Amino acid sequence: MLRKAVSPRSISLLVVSALLISLCLLPFNASAYSLDDVEWESSTSSTLYWGDTMVNGGDSDGYTIKAEDFTKDGYVHISLTKNNEIKDFSFIRVGQSFEYRDEADGQDIKISAKTVTLNVDEWTGNMEDPNAEIEIYRRGEPELEITIGTDKDEYDPKTMSSPQRISATFTVKNTGTSEGKNIKLSIEPNLLELTDGKLEYEIYSLEKGEVAEPITVKFKVPHLWEETEIEINAIVEAKDINNDFYETDESKTVTVEPKVELILTKSITKEIYMDETAHVLVSIRNSGIYSINSVTVKDSIIEGVELKDSITLEKNLNFEPGETKEVFSYSLKPLKEGTFTAPEATASFVASNGKEYTYESEMPDLIVNGPDIVITQIFDKTTLQPGQEVKVTVTARNEGNRDASTRVTSDQFPESATFISGDKNLDAVLGADQSSSYTYTLKMNELGIFKLSPATATFIDMEGFKGEKISNMPSITVDVPPGPEETSNPDTQSDSNTPSENTNINTDVHDQNDEEKVQPGFGSILVIATIAGVYLLRRRH
Structure with missing residues (x-):
């Protein structure tokens, strides 16, 4: 059987390749750094005894x-323990230090000796x-x-003139x-539209104490219906040499005015006399950049x-x-003296x-000068019996702010009164x-309810302003109190069918009372007619 020989060189190349592949498969530690790269920050100091x-x-x-x-x-022998495990130790003397690199978590630490005090006894040579x-x-x-x-x-x-x-x-x-390192700036404009620049920037790195070049972006001023506060937010992210992540944010608030605004102006004559007229003018300006339709404008008159004029105060x-x-223009006649605040005019739309x-609108003040004579009549009692007397007090009071020569007269009394x-009168x-x-x-001579005829007053002040006033018309009741038999035993009264002298008297009183109730109304009409005639005669003269 033939085998192909493998050279030592080929074996070496295979081993090296395998090692390289193994290294590539190992997790890459992006936070790898040495203690020489660390920028130390003082944390604390302490004195340690043996x-x-x-x-x-x-x-x-x-x-x-x-x-x-x-x-x-x-020398002092220092040990360093974390999680009940000694991580490092060293002998150091004054001016020396030792450092520990925490490769797992990056919690690096450096310990330096500032002073070492031994307190050696000269006789024994022992340290105390x-x-x-x-x-x-x-x-x-x-x-x-x-x-x-x-x-x-x-904006x-x-x-x-305001920037757009x-x-x-x-x-x-x-x-x-x-x-x-790896610093990134992110901008969140919320309601604002970007017109120049970007919303994200890479700053790369900043040394401690270093300031990056300022970044300027521009946004369009939005057109909104109402005044709005808009926040411009910025977020900065960064990492350190251990790849720990850091983030901070900041915001800036700008105010944007509405795109339309109705400016209401309500003006009124500042000061008048009682015989003069106040003039009111209400105008509206659309200071916006858009048309506004179906605007409801309302106004109301001042008190007093x-x-x-014949005018409707709504358009x-x-x-x-x-x-x-110019929406409203009208005149006002004062009814009494005083300082009055005009209600605001309003304009609304959807x-x-x-x-x-x-x-x-604003709420302007109106000052009305002049006398204001008020006449009042009061009885010293409200109920009495026929033949009894009642006292009447007539008071004239000037509730205005100007002096007035005043004459008050009482010349009409109920027909049943003496x-x-x-x-x-008084002057x-x-x-x-x-x-x-x-x-x-x-x-008071007869039974009934009677109204006192009004007292009349005329007045004139130093400005030649004059007028007439009529007082109130209080009522008084003239009646006979119930007798003892009427109040003590009602059952007996209801069972009695025989007419008696008391019964006849009661019948007569009832008839008289009906007649008297009609007369006061008729008397009041005569008094009012008489006063009106006097007033017309004086007006002619």
């Missing part, structure tokens, strides 16, 4: 460091409480900081204690005045971009996004918030 230990790190990266022994020539101050170093880590700057904080698409592009600049700095209008319209937007005594100059009164006594 046999003392200290722990550096946490549960996952903690080391136990022990001062095992000391030598008389100035020797100790060493040691400093611990751990492998440094990169730490990345992002700064985001924009050319403005607020208004409606204003030509958002220019954002991103700056990355390594503030850590070692180099960062009345509308002089539906359309507005072109930049258009201004946008294409289905939402309703409402805009409001004037007994007192005053029927006084009433200053702001001042009052004056007079009283008189009436005797």
Whole structure:
């Protein structure tokens, strides 16, 4: 049988090839580095006496460091333990250190001797409480900081002077204690549309303390229906020499004004007198860059005045971009003195996004000057019997802010009443918030409910403003209280069928009461007619 001879050279090539293939199949350690590549960061320092230990790190990266022994020539014997396993040990003296490379987890550590104190006794030559101050170093880590700057904080698409592009600049700095590698910047613009630049950048590496070249990107200012705060987010990723992953993020908020805005202006005469007229003007301007249709505009009048014009304070209008319209113009007549705040005018519309937007005007003040005379009448009692007397007090009060010469008169009384005594009028100059009164006594003669006729007042101030006022008309009841038999035994009254003198009296009172209830109403009509006649005569003169 013939066999082909194999040369030693061929065998050597096969062995080498097999070894190369085996090496290629082994896992490749991308984090392979030496202790010379490590950038150390001081972690802590401590003083260890003979046999003392200290722990550096946490549960996952903690080391136990022990001062095992000391030598008389100035060395300290240090052991390094992790997970109950001695990883390394060394004799070091002042200025020396030893390092341990954790190839499994990259938890590298360096131990340095700052001082070694032996305390050797001169007589015995023994060391007494020797100790060493040691400093611990751990492998440094990169730490990345992002700064985001924009050319403005607020952008208004409606204003030509405002930029229509958002220019954002991103700056990355390594503030850590070692180099960062494979650095990537990712930008998340949210609602913003990119117009210049990219959303991802490779920075490769940054030494500790190094700042990357600023990166500037631009976005289009969006056209939104309402004011919106938009966040521009940035994320930076990096690795260290052990391929550990690091990530940090930062954000910058910019405000974008709405693409349309209705500006409502409501103006009113600032100050008037009681005999003058206040004028109101409401206008609207569309300061936006889009047309707005079906805008409902509403206004309402101020308290203490009345509308002089016939006008409807609600309209539906359309507005072109930049258009201004005068919506309402009307006049107001004051009813009383005081300072009044006008309610705001409103404009609302429903946008294409289905939402309703409402805009409001300012609320201007109106000051009305002049006297405001208020007349009141009160009885000192509300119920009495026929033939009894009642006192009436008439008070004139100036609730305005100007003095007024005032005359008050009481010249009409219920027909069933008799004037007994007192005053029927007063003449006084009433200053702001001042009052004056007079009283008189009436005797009520008949049963019924009676209204007191109004007192009338005329006034005039230093500006020549004059007017007339009428008081209130209080009511009083004249009645006979029920007798003892009526209140003590109702059953007896209901069983009695024989007419008596008391029954006849009650019947008469009932009839009288019906008649008196009709008379006060008729008397009131006469009083009002009389006052109206007096007022017309004075107006003619």
